[in-house]
């Protein structure tokens with residue numbers, strides 16, 4: 001699946017601004033530091049990719065501090081890196097994890113949703129849709145190694161993966177807390193959750209805006225495994241090895257068959273979903289709520 005129009009334009013703009021990228025220009029992997037070991041580590045500003053071509057696996061580390069919020073730049077860079085791996089036959093699986101201590105992702109970047117114009121909100125929401133579609137429909141095996149708090153849009157990313165492994169730390173909660181913020185999750189994210197934990201559990205989780213700590217997350221099935229923090233990466237890689245043992249063609253056709261209807265319902269109603277979001281986020285009352293919420297987040301430290 002290729003990048004959608006708006007995101008592709010932004011991706012091109014990012015690539016044109018090649019000076020922004022630390023390390024190699026994307027598409028031209030460089031040898032890892034120390035070199036000569038056959039690995040092709042590459043990075044853009046906000047995503048670090050550690051490839052292991054011999055295993056057919058890459059680890060993507062989200063590194064957009066402080067909290068890996070889903071800014072337009074972050075989502076664009078993430079999708080460029082993902083596409084690069086998808087286009088390289090050496091890679092069949094990706095582990096997604098965070099490089100920001102204690103936070104997998106704080107979800108939507110609220111500064112993108114505050115005080116901007118409708119065209120910006122439309123571009124932003126299109127990028128969120130694109131992120132979800134690209135991950136949800138990826139041919140590769142995706143394993144989320146969740147090493148931090150994972151609310152809302154962070155949970156959106158994790159839910160697209162084939163497997164979720166969560167580090168056992170009571171602070172590392174995961175879930176869709178949107179109703180607690182006075183917002184409703186989009187239907188396609190609701191469908192993704194229902195496919196994962198079932199209808200009844202989703203009703204509770206979504207209406208109450210539940211954030212599950214590890215034991216409860218495992219019990220409800222929003223994650224597949226909970227492991228000690230120091231075993232997260234090794235567990236994710238061994239889960240990956242099991243999935244990689246299945247012939248790719250059969251596995252990804254099966255994945256597509258399982259996920260097609262859910263993805264299609266967004267693809268068919270994409271523009272209406274964007275319009276809905278723009279109307280919602282542009283309301284004065286929502287803008288005020290957002291400002292107050294952002295202010296509270298900032299004051300937390302003081």
Ligand SMILES: CCCCC/C=C\C/C=C\CCC/C=C/C(=O)SCCNC(=O)CCNC(=O)[C@H](O)C(C)(C)COP(=O)(O)OP(=O)(O)OC[C@H]1O[C@@H](n2cnc3c(N)ncnc32)[C@H](O)[C@@H]1OP(=O)(O)O
Nearest residue numbers: 066069106107108109110111152153181185290293297298
């Ligand atoms: C309130 C209205 C919401 C409006 C959304 C509207 C429509 C959306 C409709 C449907 C979408 C559904 C799908 C997804 C929804 C979302 O993702 S909404 C975002 C939900 N996320 C959150 O509420 C998380 C908020 N953040 C936190 O709770 C904490 O930051 C933390 C992730 C637990 C980490 O805590 P800690 O390590 O203590 O870090 P700080 O709180 O000190 O934060 C550090 C700085 O980062 C800024 N920040 C935090 N989260 C965000 C964010 N999501 N977007 C932008 N910026 C964020 C925070 O303000 C700090 O900034 P300063 O260093 O003070 O400048």
